[in-house]
Amino acid sequence: MSEEILVNVTPRETRLAVVENGMLQELHIERGWRRGVVGNIYKGKVQRVMPGMQAAFVDIGLERAAFLHAADIIKPAPVPEGESDEAPLPPQPTRPIAELLREGQDIVVQVVKDPIGSKGARLTTQLSIPSRYLVLLPRTRVIGVSARIEDEAERSRLKTIVGALAPAGANVGYIVRTNAEGQPEEALAEDTAYLNRAWALIEQRCASARLGSCVYEDLSLPLRAVRDLMRRDVEKVRVDSRETSDRLKAFAAQYMPGLDEKIEPYTGARPIFDLYGVEDEIQRALQKQVPLKSGGYLVIDQTEAMTTIDVNTGSFLGQRNLEETVYRTNLEAAQSVARQLRLRNLGGIIIIDFIDMTDAEHKRQVLRQLEKALARDHAKTTVYDFSPLGLVEMTRKRTTDSLERQLSEPCNECAGRGTLKTAETITYEVFREIVRQVRQFDAQRLLVIASPKVVTRITEDESPAVAELEEFIGKSIRFQADEQYAQEQFDVVLL
Template sequence: MSEEILINVTPRETRVAIVENGMLQEVHVERATKRGYVGNVYKGRVQRVMPGMQAVFVEIGLERAAFLHASDIVRPSLPPTDAPEGGKQNGHGPVPPISELVHEGQEIVVQVVKDPIGSKGARLSTHLSIPSRYLVLLPHSRTLGVSVRIEEEAERQRLKDVITPLIGDNHLGYIVRTNAEGQSEESLAFDVTYLGKVWRVVQENIAKAKVGERVYEELSLPLRSLRDSLNDGIEKVRVDSRETYEKTVKFVQKFMPVLSDRVEHYSGERPIFDLYGVEDEIQRALRKEVPLKSGGYLIVDQTEAMTTVDVNTGGYLGSRNLEETVYRTNLEAAQAAARQLRLRNLGGIVIIDFIDMVDDEHKRQVIRMLEKGLARDHAKTTVYPMSALGLVEMTRKRTTESLERQLCEPCPSCSGRGTLKTAETVIYEIFREITRAVRQFNAQKLLVMASPKVVGRILEEESAAVAELEEFIAKSIRFQAEEHYSQEQFDVVLL
């Protein structure tokens, strides 16, 4: 499989695209005015304790207070024990009341695990974790875990055998990342040393920091992408900024020297994203409808509660029978849905409404295709069995806003509803408002200002109704078209 990382840098925005076999799979955006907070560590102060929610709001210097749940608070009084790989490192057993863990006004060191999304503040944890290329340091744990994505038992044991003497008795926990598979002792030893230095600096920063100050900052988007994604499977990393290219080369030479020859500066005249068709793919990823090669299509709808994906056969008629047509469409849809979730960075609860199938084996094959498509997704996903209605429930871990929420805003005309009142509906609202105004206030004449479409319809198709209304209220009404008014907007002025 051919895989490349493209890094596009402009003065106020950086974008990273991951392209597999010429097809865009992931795109990440970071703007100077809106850098994400995930991974950053702050010294905060407990602002408000909410016993009913088993949570507290913490002031960390952001626009909104951040949220910390009792289950995300380290409980050092418990003896250190091994934890499930990648899970919380202590806190086994029932969670004590929040008031026993923290109190109002208490200073606390926290890490952002989820960016502010919509109207919600950032989500916090006191289970700090600092990632490097091959390891994740867990300062409040003594666990040594190995990523579940490293499946071969012999390799898992080798990694544990290599790392155990390296960490000695430094009383810190580590998780071995998927990237560590097949790596040498030297590479892993470098990471252990690096993380030790970083943690010492963080401890020094904590000691002198004031409330609301950041004590550890996650890497910038280009370096973060290379740390998490650059491996033997990546053929090229192309960077279109000389300055960022030099930074990435230094980073790669320091952490992944054997891959440093894969980073190159792109100096072509055409924008790098245009060259690979990434810009067009981003535009398509902002649409609801996703066409399938067979003629079918998906409808992707993101709401506050969940994301729904509806599968339709469209113009695909198949060649055998209805069941075979539905099965082929669902197989293609499963693959396309997995890609769209990753590309659009959709998280939380996802419901995929496949076309109804009768054959149980067909249902299993569709689920397998979906899971196969999600296998390369860096975000944690969980897929549940298909329901009797042909619905597949799944979850995808969400830490940042979706692509649509990053690049778009609600429509000012419909306020994000996706629909507008018809001109006819607005006209009857105007008529009601006129009647209401005349009963409340004295006026000889009335002026109605509305959008050109609404005014045009009133004068052409509703002229008889206007004449009746003028006779009923015994006053004349004048209509004025306003170009800048939306279809739902109008004003009734008494003259």
């Protein structure tokens, strides 16, 4: 599989695309005025303790107070996307939040989820500091290995090396990341030394930092991508900024010797995203409907509670029988769903409504195809079996806003509903408002200002109703169209 990473840099925005076999799979965006804060460590102050929610609000200097749950104070540290701890700490009962925190208390916390919508950032007190091959876990002595490293001999080798490299007597643990597979002891030793220096510096800053200040900031998007996404199977990293390219090469040369040769500046005349068709893919990723090559299609609806994905056969008629047609469509849809989840950065609860199948083996194969397609996803996913209603429920870890919410805002006309009241509905709302105003206030005549479409309908299709209304209220009504008015907007003016 051919994989390339494309980096597009403009003065206030950096965009990074992961392209596999010529198809866009992931898109990451970082804007200078609104950088994500996931991974940052802050010295905060407890604002409010809420025993009823087993949580507290903490001021860390952001626009909104951040949220800290009692379970995030005592559970093992979170690990990066796609990593898991082989040897977690034993589960501990959650103590009452009032026993753990008090209002006004200073506390060092790390952001595990960006502010999303109206919700503040999500915090944990169990810190983790990632490097290329390892994750340092302060205040715990656990040593774990990513579950994605499946070879038992390699897992044992890595665990032995890291255990020997851990500073004697230091209260720190490590998670060995997937990228560490096959790496020599020297590379792991460099990472260990780097992480220990970083943690010592953080401890110094925590001692002297003022409340609400950031004591550790994660890398910028391009450097973070090189650290987390650069693997030996990545063919190229192409950057359309010479300055950023040089910075990435220097970073890779220091922490990933040999891989720096894969980073190269892009100097072509066409914009790099246009050359690879990424701009068109971004526009398509903002649409609800996703076409399938067979003629079927997906319909993706993102709501506050969950994301729903509906699979339809569309124009695909198949060649044998209905069950075979449905099975082929669902197999193709499973691959497309996995790609769309990565591309659109959809998270939380996801419900997939595959086309109904009666064959149990077909259902098993569709689930297997979905899980196989999700294997390359860096975010943690969990897929459940078909429900009695024929739905597939799954979850995908969400730490930042979806692509749609990063690039779009609710429509001013429909307020995010996705639909508008018809001109007929607005017409009768206007009539009711006229009656309401006349009963409350005295006036000789009335002026109604509305959108051209509504005024046209009233004056042409509803003229008999207007005459009856004028007779009923005993006053004349004049209508005026205004291009500045949205379809649902109108004013009744008493003259």
